[in-house]
Amino acid sequence: MTAAPTRTGGPADLAGLRRLAVATLDTNWEYDHTVPSRTLYPHQWSWDSAFIAIGLAHVRPERAWRELTSLFRAQWADGRVPHIVFNPAMRVGAYFPGPELWASASAEGAPAADTSGLVQPPVHALAAWLAYRRAPGPAGLEALRRLYPALVAQQRYLADRRDLTGNGLVCIVHPWESGLDNSPAWDAPMAAVPAEAAVMRAYRRHDTAHADAAHRPTDLDYARYLAIVASYRERGYSDRGLADGHPFLVECPLFNAAFGLAEHVLARIAALIGADPGPHRASAARITEAVGRRLYDPATGTFSPRDLRTDRLIPARTVLGLAPLILPDLPTRQVDALVVEARSARFGVARRMERPLPSHDRTAPDFEPLRYWRGPSWLNVGWLVRRGLLAHGHPELAAGLRQSMIGLVAGAGCHEYFHPDTGGGLGSPAFGWTAALLLDLLAEEPEPDRG
Ligand code: 2M8
Numbered sequence: 001m002t003a004a005p006t007r008t009g010g011p012a013d014l015a016g017l018r019r020l021a022v023a024t025l026d027t028n029w030e031y032d033h034t035v036p037s038r039t040l041y042p043h044q045w046s047w048d049s050a051f052i053a054i055g056l057a058h059v060r061p062e063r064a065w066r067e068l069t070s071l072f073r074a075q076w077a078d079g080r081v082p083h084i085v086f087n088p089a090m091r092v093g094a095y096f097p098g099p100e101l102w103a104s105a106s107a108e109g110a111p112a113a114d115t116s117g118l119v120q121p122p123v124h125a126l127a128a129w130l131a132y133r134r135a136p137g138p139a140g141l142e143a144l145r146r147l148y149p150a151l152v153a154q155q156r157y158l159a160d161r162r163d164l165t166g167n168g169l170v171c172i173v174h175p176w177e178s179g180l181d182n183s184p185a186w187d188a189p190m191a192a193v194p195a196e197a198a199v200m201r202a203y204r205r206h207d208t209a210h211a212d213a214a215h216r217p218t219d220l221d222y223a224r225y226l227a228i229v230a231s232y233r234e235r236g237y238s239d240r241g242l243a244d245g246h247p248f249l250v251e252c253p254l255f256n257a258a259f260g261l262a263e264h265v266l267a268r269i270a271a272l273i274g275a276d277p278g279p280h281r282a283s284a285a286r287i288t289e290a291v292g293r294r295l296y297d298p299a300t301g302t303f304s305p306r307d308l309r310t311d312r313l314i315p316a317r318t319v320l321g322l323a324p325l326i327l328p329d330l331p332t333r334q335v336d337a338l339v340v341e342a343r344s345a346r347f348g349v350a351r352r353m354e355r356p357l358p359s360h361d362r363t364a365p366d367f368e369p370l371r372y373w374r375g376p377s378w379l380n381v382g383w384l385v386r387r388g389l390l391a392h393g394h395p396e397l398a399a400g401l402r403q404s405m406i407g408l409v410a411g412a413g414c415h416e417y418f419h420p421d422t423g424g425g426l427g428s429p430a431f432g433w434t435a436a437l438l439l440d441l442l443a444e445e446p447e448p449d450r451g
Helices: 011-028 046-059 062-074 124-134 137-161 184-191 197-202 219-236 251-273 277-295 319-326 331-343 381-393 395-412 433-444
Strands: none
Touching: 011 046, 011 395, 011 433, 046 062, 046 124, 046 381, 046 433, 062 124, 062 137, 124 137, 124 251, 137 251, 197 219, 219 319, 251 277, 251 319, 277 319, 319 331, 319 381, 331 381, 331 395, 381 395, 381 433
16 A cells, blocks of 8 residues: 655646546446446446546546436436436356346336436436536537436436435435445444345455445445345336335435525526526425435534434444535535535545544544445545535645645545555556546646645
């Protein structure tokens, strides 16, 4: 494991980093999409494609649109955008759980391609908007115009089918939908899912053949993941009646912040293409209000997921709690509280960061520096938090985070995640969104460093 420098060198180093990122994206490109990793994740993933499109827009704008378009080609009739689109050319067993376990073909409204039945945080409208802004022009405008109805349908699915309490927020039905699969945030709701680690003897996990098992979710986690998939699959992935008995039902702050931000962005896209931005603005305001009302805990000054099975906020303080910063209309007192949380010893965001942003409270007893979403640092979450800091007038903190993220890749390469103390590279060594978001960070003017 190599330690990452906290500061990057001169322009030559940055040019080299940029080349590394472009080469990683090129290597992972697969005819109409980018795989997150050739070894660990050889199919198309939903929010990975959105982050990847943001980076591709800087260097291969035409591919950025193909990336998003290919994903939305697999959109279900009800509007859901599946979290995995399987590549039929990959050998059986190239990823677990593969298409045979999801059996999407027998579900109503599924597309021609094999997919999962779950969703991931809806960051795609943001990706489309940023791709257009990076390369405006007739081709981009046309692509945006074509994607707009699909992006609206994605939001409508979430609003109509996944608002299980009528409170205006989306409920996720599997930890995989959060994108932060084994976050400590899910420990309490997962503990209530009946499953035995021993069931995994019947399967062959693919991830642990390519990554250190000690850095991945456990067999008991996987047994529970499969039990939740089975429960959803048995109802044909229908969302009707989910509130009665589905084993995992949670309102997640990151997912819902992305859901709200998507409406803000759709308002801008609508205005550009001659559609009505009004309904999007109204939805955005409603979602921000609901995020504040349902997920903000004044006692801790941060946001937490709400477990719908107990109707309680989950006490673990993970980086998910910082995500509502991306909402441009978050009330000032909640923004201020989140900035305090971000700067605290838990997360260490600073003008000059001593260590990378962790995925979990580094002062918590269950902080695990090596295990996936239970401590390590990830570029996509840091990138979102940085956007939030910029949106709310904290350019110095945003600059510190940017520098820290660039330093991680400079020290270790385009890894999937990084050791939250040393910055050493973990997981896949050639990871799509790390490369893509690095390109985006490098392209931006650094914020003024006021020391
Ligand atoms: C991870 O999740 C997949 C399941 O969806 C896995 O562990 O096999 C997560 O990091 C998720 O956020 C990401 O989208 C996916 C592909 O990079 O990998």
